[in-house]
Amino acid sequence: xxxxxxxxxxxxxxxxxxxxxxxxxxxxxxxxxxxxxxxxxxxxxxxxxxxxxxxxxxxxxxxxxxxxxxxxxxxxxxxxxxxxxxxxxxxxxxxxxxxxxxxxxxxxxxxxxxxxxxxxxxxxxxxxxxxxxxxxxxxxxxxxxxxxxxxxxxxxxxxxxxxxxxxxxxxxxxxxxxxxxxxxxxxxxxxxxxxxxxxxxxxxxxxxxxxxxxxxxxxxxxxxxxxxxxxxxxxxxxxxxxxxxxxxxxxxxxxxxxxxxxxxxxxxxxxxxxxxxxxxxxxxxxxxxxxxxxxxxxxxxxxxxxxxxxxxxxxxxxxxxxxxxxxxxxxxxxxxxxxxxxxxxxxxxxxxxxxxxxxxxxxxxxxxxxxxxxxxxxxxxxxxxxxxxxxxxxxxxxxxxxxxxxxxxxxxxxxxxxxxxxxxxxxxxxxxxxxxxxxx
Ligand SMILES: Nc1nc2c(c(=O)[nH]1)N[C@H]1C(S)=C(S)[C@@H](COP(=O)(O)OP(=O)(O)OC[C@H]3O[C@@H](n4cnc5c(N)ncnc54)[C@H](O)[C@@H]3O)O[C@H]1N2
Ligand code: MOO
Numbered sequence: 001x002x003x004x005x006x007x008x009x010x011x012x013x014x015x016x017x018x019x020x021x022x023x024x025x026x027x028x029x030x031x032x033x034x035x036x037x038x039x040x041x042x043x044x045x046x047x048x049x050x051x052x053x054x055x056x057x058x059x060x061x062x063x064x065x066x067x068x069x070x071x072x073x074x075x076x077x078x079x080x081x082x083x084x085x086x087x088x089x090x091x092x093x094x095x096x097x098x099x100x101x102x103x104x105x106x107x108x109x110x111x112x113x114x115x116x117x118x119x120x121x122x123x124x125x126x127x128x129x130x131x132x133x134x135x136x137x138x139x140x141x142x143x144x145x146x147x148x149x150x151x152x153x154x155x156x157x158x159x160x161x162x163x164x165x166x167x168x169x170x171x172x173x174x175x176x177x178x179x180x181x182x183x184x185x186x187x188x189x190x191x192x193x194x195x196x197x198x199x200x201x202x203x204x205x206x207x208x209x210x211x212x213x214x215x216x217x218x219x220x221x222x223x224x225x226x227x228x229x230x231x232x233x234x235x236x237x238x239x240x241x242x243x244x245x246x247x248x249x250x251x252x253x254x255x256x257x258x259x260x261x262x263x264x265x266x267x268x269x270x271x272x273x274x275x276x277x278x279x280x281x282x283x284x285x286x287x288x289x290x291x292x293x294x295x296x297x298x299x300x301x302x303x304x305x306x307x308x309x310x311x312x313x314x315x316x317x318x319x320x321x322x323x324x325x326x327x328x329x330x331x332x333x334x335x336x337x338x339x340x341x342x343x344x345x346x347x348x349x350x351x352x353x354x355x356x357x358x359x360x361x362x363x364x365x366x367x368x369x370x371x372x373x374x375x376x377x378x379x380x381x382x383x384x385x386x387x388x389x390x391x392x393x394x395x396x397x398x399x400x401x402x403x404x405x406x407x408x409x410x411x412x413x414x415x416x417x418x419x420x421x422x423x424x425x426x427x428x429x430x431x432x433x434x435x436x437x438x439x440x
Pocket of ligand 2: 320341408
């Protein structure tokens with residue numbers, strides 16, 4: 001079989017816009033497919049992201065949640081009003097509800113006197129009707145009684161209790177909030193697909209809703225691999241280090257508000273790792289692993305993919321860190337295997353995984369955000385391969401973290417909020433250079 005055809009065989013089928021099955025990008029990505037077949041050519045980052053997004057679907061399952069737990073969730077129902085808001089005409093002022101024609105021409109020199117029938121406060125109703133020559137003392141938010149067509153602010157009166165002197169005239173319907181002026185019964189206020197933030201939850205609460213139907217969060221199955229890794233809190237044997245990645249990925253899931261279906265640190269043992277994924281894939285929408293993706297004898301993930309029958313999407317992305325990232329489809333779920341180096345895992349969680357979650361959830365804040373910035377300090381290395389360097393961005397300026405940007409180094413990334421991108425072939429960078437940064 002020619003190499004190119006072999007490459008097709010290992011690629012999963014994808015649906016095009018019309019729903020017909022096609023091999024992923026087989027025309028435009030011939031070179032890429034060839035590369036995959038040969039197991040050598042890294043993919044450009046944009047193509048890797050595109051393929052990863054094309055292989056996942058937007059979440060369709062929904063669930064009912066209480067408003068207290070609805071923030072940042074995505075609406076799965078259209079929200080329509082069952083009643084007018086406000087449900088009655090109401091006063092926007094503290095003052096007097098009256099008939100505008102009774103006070104025509106009134107001013108300080110020519111006040112009009114009205115008889116005050118009663119007082120109505122917010123939350124109460126006046127059963128009386130405002131008739132010619134009368135007014136009702138009214139507070140902001142209270143229902144405007146029948147007969148009145150305007151509200152006088154109390155500063156334009158003598159604050160009278162039984163009778164009131166009016167020092168100002170009003171047009172009909174002045175200072176009058178109409179019933180349904182916010183929305184009418186039956187009107188559609190929010191469409192399914194909208195993300196709920198504080199204001200949207202305020203609207204739901206204003207409708208009297210206690211719960212709302214939202215799309216289910218994606219559940220991620222997380223696995224870190226490595227014989228050298230010890231669980232934090234357990235004794236460290238010679239040759240071991242503590243596992244940074246599993247907790248880092250879990251924290252990132254919580255910060256991005258996606259669920260964790262399961263998590264495990266496994267040894268460099270392909271059968272064991274495959275078994276964990278096999279047993280738990282049913283609970284997951286997306287699988288993330290770290291470590292074991294390079295070319296060493298203990299880089300087990302290739303064997304894990306073979307044991308599970310994972311259909312590979314790609315291996316290797318042309319960036320640093322995280323060049324050997326591996327990805328595939330297993331039981332209809334995407335599996336993304338990040339490099340074990342903690343900075344590689346952290347960077348690619350943002351560069352590769354976040355856009356996948358954006359597609360799955362429809363949450364725009366998970367989209368990758370790039371900004372232009374001016375470098376405050378230099379970077380002493382050339383970048384033959386496109387490189388992402390940890391840094392801190394503020395007000396259009398960016399400062400690269402002191403120390404190494406090697407993918408095995410995590411500590412100096414503390415406090416960083418972005419990565420500076422150096423395109424492939426970049427020379428050393430200097431303070432004052434204009435750069436592009438990827439926000440974390
Ligand atoms: N001969 C070659 N060797 C390597 C190549 C190569 O092209 N040829 N690529 C290098 C690059 S680039 C990377 S990146 C790494 C990727 O390695 P793996 O993803 O297979 O990861 P491991 O070998 O399992 O670990 C790498 C490194 O990171 C440490 N690690 C792993 N997991 C964790 C964790 N959960 N917490 C903390 N630290 C972790 C591990 O101890 C290693 O030091 O391969 C290069 N090699
Ligand atoms: O591609 Mo690996 O993460 O350098 O260094």
